Amino acid sequence: MSAIIGVETLIIMVIILLLSASWRLYQRRKYYRSVTSKFPVICGIPFIGAAYHVFDVNKLFKNISNGFDIMKTLTGCMWVAATPYVLTIDTEIIKHVTTSPEFLNKAPDLYTQFHNDILNGLIVSPAKKWKISRKALNPFLAHNNVVALFPAFNQNANNVKNKLARLAGQGEQDIFTIIKDCGLQLSLFTIMGLKLEEGSEKHRETMWAFNALADHMAMDLILGWLGLGFLSRTPHYKRVVKSVRKIVRPLVEENLAKPVDSDDINDFEKDNKTLIDLALKAFRQRLFNEKDMEVECFTMIAASYETSVGAAYTCLVLLAMHPEIQERLFQEIRSVYPDGITSVEYDDLKKLPYLDMCVSEALRLVPPAAFIGRQAVYDTELCPGVILPKGTQVLLAIYVLHRRKEIWGPDAHRFNPDNFLPENVAKRHPYSYMPFSKGPRNCIAARYAQITLRIILIHTIRSLKFSTTFKYEDIILVPKVTLGFKTDPPLHIEVRTN
Numbered sequence: 001m002s003a004i005i006g007v008e009t010l011i012i013m014v015i016i017l018l019l020s021a022s023w024r025l026y027q028r029r030k031y032y033r034s035v036t037s038k039f040p041v042i043c044g045i046p047f048i049g050a051a052y053h054v055f056d057v058n059k060l061f062k063n064i065s066n067g068f069d070i071m072k073t074l075t076g077c078m079w080v081a082a083t084p085y086v087l088t089i090d091t092e093i094i095k096h097v098t099t100s101p102e103f104l105n106k107a108p109d110l111y112t113q114f115h116n117d118i119l120n121g122l123i124v125s126p127a128k129k130w131k132i133s134r135k136a137l138n139p140f141l142a143h144n145n146v147v148a149l150f151p152a153f154n155q156n157a158n159n160v161k162n163k164l165a166r167l168a169g170q171g172e173q174d175i176f177t178i179i180k181d182c183g184l185q186l187s188l189f190t191i192m193g194l195k196l197e198e199g200s201e202k203h204r205e206t207m208w209a210f211n212a213l214a215d216h217m218a219m220d221l222i223l224g225w226l227g228l229g230f231l232s233r234t235p236h237y238k239r240v241v242k243s244v245r246k247i248v249r250p251l252v253e254e255n256l257a258k259p260v261d262s263d264d265i266n267d268f269e270k271d272n273k274t275l276i277d278l279a280l281k282a283f284r285q286r287l288f289n290e291k292d293m294e295v296e297c298f299t300m301i302a303a304s305y306e307t308s309v310g311a312a313y314t315c316l317v318l319l320a321m322h323p324e325i326q327e328r329l330f331q332e333i334r335s336v337y338p339d340g341i342t343s344v345e346y347d348d349l350k351k352l353p354y355l356d357m358c359v360s361e362a363l364r365l366v367p368p369a370a371f372i373g374r375q376a377v378y379d380t381e382l383c384p385g386v387i388l389p390k391g392t393q394v395l396l397a398i399y400v401l402h403r404r405k406e407i408w409g410p411d412a413h414r415f416n417p418d419n420f421l422p423e424n425v426a427k428r429h430p431y432s433y434m435p436f437s438k439g440p441r442n443c444i445a446a447r448y449a450q451i452t453l454r455i456i457l458i459h460t461i462r463s464l465k466f467s468t469t470f471k472y473e474d475i476i477l478v479p480k481v482t483l484g485f486k487t488d489p490p491l492h493i494e495v496r497t498n
């Protein structure tokens with residue numbers, strides 16, 4: 001019986017896919033002609049696409065990379081389902097796209113997971129609204145505010161370290177769940193001022209709701225690429241959205257009820273520890289409405305959570321797989337903290353160049369945002385002699401860019417922090433490495449993210465030693481909300497004694 005239902009479901013899915021593809025094709029025929037006539041197809045079968053590769057991104061990336069090589073081009077056309085996209089790994093074109101006002105809008109098809117009722121904030125806002133929101137929220141990530149968050153960053157890192165230490169000597173263990181739990185708590189605290197009591201009912205409910213939301217977003221992303229995003233909006237998804245709103249809404253209301261301090265509302269730079277403080281100021285200045293306040297807080301949590309925890313876990317996994325690099329990093333950290341760590345201060349970070357190199361290398365090989373997508377606001381020139389029509393979606397293939405052999409050498413796939421020795425960095429085009437994107441629409445929280453990541457690594461690597469039998473060559477990457485491991489490598493932990 002279940003097999004029959006399976007076949008029926010499959011047939012219905014195929015019919016829906018074909019109908020949706022034909023409808024898109026009809027609506028966008030002029031656009032198709034203009035994209036496909038200007039660029040060679042480097043990946044995907046016309047009108048069928050390459051989306052079936054999303055379950056094994058390694059293969060998708062390999063195909064894209066081969067496509068660029070075979071066609072001897074750095075910019076081509078990629079079919080995803082029934083849509084052709086301009087896909088580029090050309091550093092000059094990437095520079096143009098990320099810095100030009102005509103590409104300030106995001107490519108809608110790449111961000112379907114954010115186009116719901118609660119996450120459609122800064123990440124996907126159209127340029128006009130984005131400018132207002134970015135200006136209002138920027139002070140949250142300003143230097144002084146980030147430095148003021150150091151006690152929270154240290155507490156989070158210490159928490160991660162203590163929880164991981166409890167797994168020591170127990171064989172290879174899942175450490176990602178712990179990193180995710182602590183990462184979400186940090187995001188909720190720094191963004192919303194919400195402190196969860198460890199192990200409480202509210203803690204459990206919150207973890208469940210945000211993780212379920214992340215799972216739905218991952219599904220949204222895949223279905224969105226297939227042009228079937230509407231299929232992901234199931235009753236369960238709606239229940240999950242309701243649950244996360246139940247957590248955030250009271251905090252927004254609590255803030256709205258605060259008395260207005262008229263001196264304060266025009267001063268966006270003053271004393272803003274949390275993002276919601278700034279959102280409230282924007283509300284009182286009539287830049288945001290109530291809904292915007294809620295949406296921008298959600299968006300910031302969604303943007304921070306998966307990226308940061310994924311990056312921290314990736315760094316630890318890659319260090320566990322490369323013991324000699326981990327040892328060198330440990331020695332560097334120990335030289336700065338010979339007697340152990342009570343707290344990491346801002347100036348300490350300048351004394352740890354090898355840590356910077358390890359983090360940069362991990363984000364090169366596994367950039368949380370594997371693609372960045374922009375859309376032409378009007379007809380515009382992409383490069384000399386190539387005019388793109390308004391609405392063209394241009395995808396920057398960050399993962400492939402970060403592994404281009406002409407830039408990173410024949411061992412581009414190897415984990416080698418020396419790629420970030422100053423003399424090597426100086427030789428490269430500045431747009432050949434961009435885990436946080438670049439230009440005015442780059443990651444608003446790059447500094448926050450870089451610091452939290454370093455503080456977690458300092459606390460953990462100083463006290464713990466990681467190893468794994470999982471081989472680097474066996475890693476398969478898959479798109480979750482961000483790029484992640486198909487199988488999360490478990491790690492063995494030892495507590496260091498010196």
Ligand code: HEM
Binds near residue numbers: 122299363
């Ligand atoms: C290692 C961690 C992180 C990485 C690698 C990362 C990477 C990125 C990238 C590549 C973009 C541009 C996306 C695009 O154009 O498609 C972006 C945007 C953004 N990120 Fe991050 N991010 C990280 C952490 C964070 C954190 C911790 C926060 C919040 C506290 C955050 C908030 C945002 C927001 C709000 C945007 C949209 C900015 C805009 O459009 O103006 N990110 N991030």
